[in-house]
Amino acid sequence: xxxxxxxxxxxxxxxxxAWWKYKNSTPEQKQAVKDTLNTAxxxxxxxxxxxxxxxxxxxxxxxxxVAGATNSNQATADAGAPDTQNQSSx
Numbered sequence: 001x002x003x004x005x006x007x008x009x010x011x012x013x014x015x016x017x018a019w020w021k022y023k024n025s026t027p028e029q030k031q032a033v034k035d036t037l038n039t040a041x042x043x044x045x046x047x048x049x050x051x052x053x054x055x056x057x058x059x060x061x062x063x064x065x066v067a068g069a070t071n072s073n074q075a076t077a078d079a080g081a082p083d084t085q086n087q088s089s090x
Contacts, residue, residue: 022033 022030
């Protein structure tokens with residue numbers, strides 16, 4: 001429990017120092033920080049979009065393979081099955 005508390009206190013301290021440093025920086029430095037954060041946000045959004053499109057492509061490929069395997073198995077089963085429609089049960 002002590003480790004978790006120390007970690008949270010350290011994170012709070014780092015945040016306080018970052019806020020103080022940002023508050024006391026020049027407007028040019030503030031704009032540089034904003035630009036860096038916006039670039040990181042754009043890169044993260046692009047990565048998420050790319051990951052989502054790759055996952056969709058992979059899911060459609062798997063669905064196509066499953067549908068193809070199901071169709072080929074069904075065709076094989078139909079070809080080897082005896083015709084039971086015209087046979088009597090006696």
